[in-house]
Amino acid sequence: MDFNDKQKQIIETAEQLFADRGFEGTSVRDIAEEAGINVAMISYYFGSKEKLLEALFSYRAGDTVQQLEGMIHHKVLAPLEKINLMIDFYINKFQRQQCFFKIMMREQVASQHGVTSGLIQHFKKRNQQLVKQLIQEGQKTGEFSKNIDVPVLMATLIGTTGHLMATQHFYREINHLQEMPDEQFQKLIKKKLSVHLKFLFKAILTHEI
Amino acid sequence: MDFNDKQKQIIETAEQLFADRGFEGTSVRDIAEEAGINVAMISYYFGSKEKLLEALFSYRAGDTVQQLEGMIHHKVLAPLEKINLMIDFYINKFQRQQCFFKIMMREQVASQHGVTSGLIQHFKKRNQQLVKQLIQEGQKTGEFSKNIDVPVLMATLIGTTGHLMATQHFYREINHLQEMPDEQFQKLIKKKLSVHLKFLFKAILTHEI
DNA sequence: AATTTAATCAAACAATTGTTTAATTATTTT
DNA sequence: AAAATAATTAAACAATTGTTTGATTAAATT
Numbered sequence: 194m195d196f197n198d199k200q201k202q203i204i205e206t207a208e209q210l211f212a213d214r215g216f217e218g219t220s221v222r223d224i225a226e227e228a229g230i231n232v233a234m235i236s237y238y239f240g241s242k243e244k245l246l247e248a249l250f251s252y253r254a255g256d257t258v259q260q261l262e263g264m265i266h267h268k269v270l271a272p273l274e275k276i277n278l279m280i281d282f283y284i285n286k287f288q289r290q291q292c293f294f295k296i297m298m299r300e301q302v303a304s305q306h307g308v309t310s311g312l313i314q315h316f317k318k319r320n321q322q323l324v325k326q327l328i329q330e331g332q333k334t335g336e337f338s339k340n341i342d343v344p345v346l347m348a349t350l351i352g353t354t355g356h357l358m359a360t361q362h363f364y365r366e367i368n369h370l371q372e373m374p375d376e377q378f379q380k381l382i383k384k385k386l387s388v389h390l391k392f393l394f395k396a397i398l399t400h401e402i
Numbered sequence: 403m404d405f406n407d408k409q410k411q412i413i414e415t416a417e418q419l420f421a422d423r424g425f426e427g428t429s430v431r432d433i434a435e436e437a438g439i440n441v442a443m444i445s446y447y448f449g450s451k452e453k454l455l456e457a458l459f460s461y462r463a464g465d466t467v468q469q470l471e472g473m474i475h476h477k478v479l480a481p482l483e484k485i486n487l488m489i490d491f492y493i494n495k496f497q498r499q500q501c502f503f504k505i506m507m508r509e510q511v512a513s514q515h516g517v518t519s520g521l522i523q524h525f526k527k528r529n530q531q532l533v534k535q536l537i538q539e540g541q542k543t544g545e546f547s548k549n550i551d552v553p554v555l556m557a558t559l560i561g562t563t564g565h566l567m568a569t570q571h572f573y574r575e576i577n578h579l580q581e582m583p584d585e586q587f588q589k590l591i592k593k594k595l596s597v598h599l600k601f602l603f604k605a606i607l608t609h610e611i
Numbered sequence: 612a613a614t615t616t617a618a619t620c621a622a623a624c625a626a627t628t629g630t631t632t633a634a635t636t637a638t639t640t641t
Numbered sequence: 642a643a644a645a646t647a648a649t650t651a652a653a654c655a656a657t658t659g660t661t662t663g664a665t666t667a668a669a670t671t
Contacts, residue, residue, distance in 0.1 A: 199648090212511075213512065213513040214426075214512065214513065215424060215425075215426055215427075215508070215512060216424075216427075217423075217424055217426035217427040218424075218425075218426040218512075220627075220628065220629080221628080221629060221630085222627085222628085222629090230649085231648095231649060231650055231651085232629085232630090232650095233630085233631080233632090233649075233650070233651090234648080234649070234650095235629090235630090236629080236630055236631075237648080237649085241629075241630075242628095242629065242630090295511050298507070298511050299424070299508055299511055301565075301568050301569055302421075302504050302507050302508055302568045303422065303423065303424060303427075304422040304423065305571055314572060314575075317569075317572060318576070321576065342594060342598070344566070344572070344573050344576055344577070345562075345566065345594055345595070345598050348562050348565045348566040348569070349558060349561075349562045349598070349602070351561075351565055352558075352560075352561030352562040352563070352564060352565030352566070353554075353557050353558045353561040353562060354561070355561060355565065356510075356557045356560055356561030356564065356565075357553070357554065357557040357561065359510050359511045360510055360526075360557070362514055363523060363526060363553070364553050366523075367527070367530065367553055368553070385551060385554055386554070389551070389554050389558070389606075392605070392606070393558070393602050393605065393606070396601070396602065396605035396611060397598075397601070397602070400611055401611070402605060402609055402610070402611065408618090429657075429658065429659080430658080430659060430660085431657085431658085431659090439619085440618095440619055440620055440621085441620095441659085441660090442619075442620070442621090442660085442661080442662090443618080443619070443620090444659090444660090445659080445660055445661075446617095446618075446619085450659075450660075451659065451660090612671100613670100613671080614669100614670080614671070615668100615669080615670070615671080616667100616668080616669070616670080617666105617667080617668070617669080618665100618666080618667070618668085619664105619665080619666070619667085620663105620664085620665075620666090621662105621663100621664095621665105622661105622662085622663095622664105623660105623661085623662075623663100624659100624660080624661070624662085625658100625659100625660095625661105626657105626658075626659090626660105627656105627657080627658065627659100628655100628656075628657065628658070629654100629655100629656090629657100630653105630654080630655095630656105631652105631653085631654070631655105632651105632652085632653075632654085633650100633651100633652095633653100634649105634650085634651090634652105635648100635649080635650075635651100636647105636648080636649070636650085637646100637647075637648065637649085638645100638646080638647065638648080639644100639645080639646070639647080640643100640644080640645070640646080641642105641643080641644070641645085
C-alpha cells in the first residue's frame, strides 16, 4: 500500500495515540486534533477507525520478513552468526518502531477476533519458518543441538525484548537512570538486550557458553 | 480488601471481559449483562468502572510477593534451587490467573498515567528486591556469577512466560495441537516453560549447563 | 412487628462515540 | 477559463458511554 503525506500523517499520529492509550482508548477526535485535521478526514481517507488500524499495520508490518530473509540469505555466515544477526535485527526493529510494537503486543493479548490477529498470525508464521530453517542449517552441520522448540525460543526473544521495552521507565528508575538522555538510554538497553539474548540463544542452541 | 460474593462475582466477570476486550473495550453494561446483575450495582459497590479495576487489582495482586517470600525463606535450599522454585511459582501464578495477567500486560504497555501503574510498579519493585537478595546469596557462596542484571533477567522470565501464554493459540496451531484438551495443553506448556527457563537461568547465573 | 439498612431495578442523565451529510474551498484536468 | 475532481469543513446523526436518580423490594436490626 502507498499512502500520501496526509494519510501518513494521520497514520503516524494514530500510531502514537494507540500505543499510549490503546485502540479503544483513543477517539477519532483525539487523532484528528493531534494531527491537526478534521475528523471527517479519517473516514474520508480510510473508511473507518478499524480500517485505519489495518492501514497502520500494512504501513508498518509491510515487508519485515522479506527484509529479514534478504539480510540473512545473502550473507555467507555460520549458523550462529546468522542467528545473532536475526536477534539484532529484531531488537533494532522493536526499538525503532516502539509505538507499533506496543500496539502489536496489545493486539496479541486480546482475543483472536480483531482485524489484526490474522495479519499478526501470518507474519509470525512466516517468521518462525525462517528461523526454523536457520536452525535446521545449524543442526545439519552439527553446530546446533537437536530438539529446539522454535516457538518457545522466539517467545524468549520477542517476550524479553517487548517486556523490557514496554517497562523501560521501570528499568530507568531501578537503575537510577532517569536523567540519562533518551538516545543514550536506548543504546544502553539495546546493547544489554543484544548481549543477553545472544548468550541465551547460544546456550540453548549449542549447549555451550 | 474483602469482598462479598456478589462483589467477587462482578470482579471475576469484569476480569474475563477486560482480559478479552481490554478495559476501554468493555462497557459496564457488558459486565452487568454477563454477570447477570443490574448496571447500577457496579457504581453501587465500587463507585466507578475505574475503581472496579482497582478492586480487581487488590483482589488478585494481594499478597503474591508475601507468598513468594514465605515459600522461599522458609526452606533450606541451594540458591539455584530457590531460583527454580521462584520460576515455577511465577509460571503457576501466571497460568492460574491468565486473565489477570493479560490485563497486567496491557496496563504495563500503556502510558504510565493509569490507576494501576503505581500498583504494578510497587509490586515489581518488591519482587525484584527479593530476587536480587536470592541472587546475592548465590554470589556470596560463589555459586553464581557476578554482574547479573536482575531487571533483564526478570524480563526474560516474565516476558517469555507472558508472551507464550498470550499467544498459546498460535503455539497450538503451529504444533498441530488444536484438538488437545486444554488441561493437558496447559500442563504441556507449563512443563516446556519450566524446563526452558530453568535452563536459561542456570546458564546466566552459573555460566554452566 | 416496626424500623432501619442494604440491595436491586428501570429509567433518565449528559457526555462522548464513530460516521455521514451537504456545502465550500483547492487543485487538477480539459 | 471552464469543468471536473479532490480535499476540507462544521454540523448533524444515531448509538453508546459511565453514572445517577428515585422508587421498590429484601434483609437485618431493634
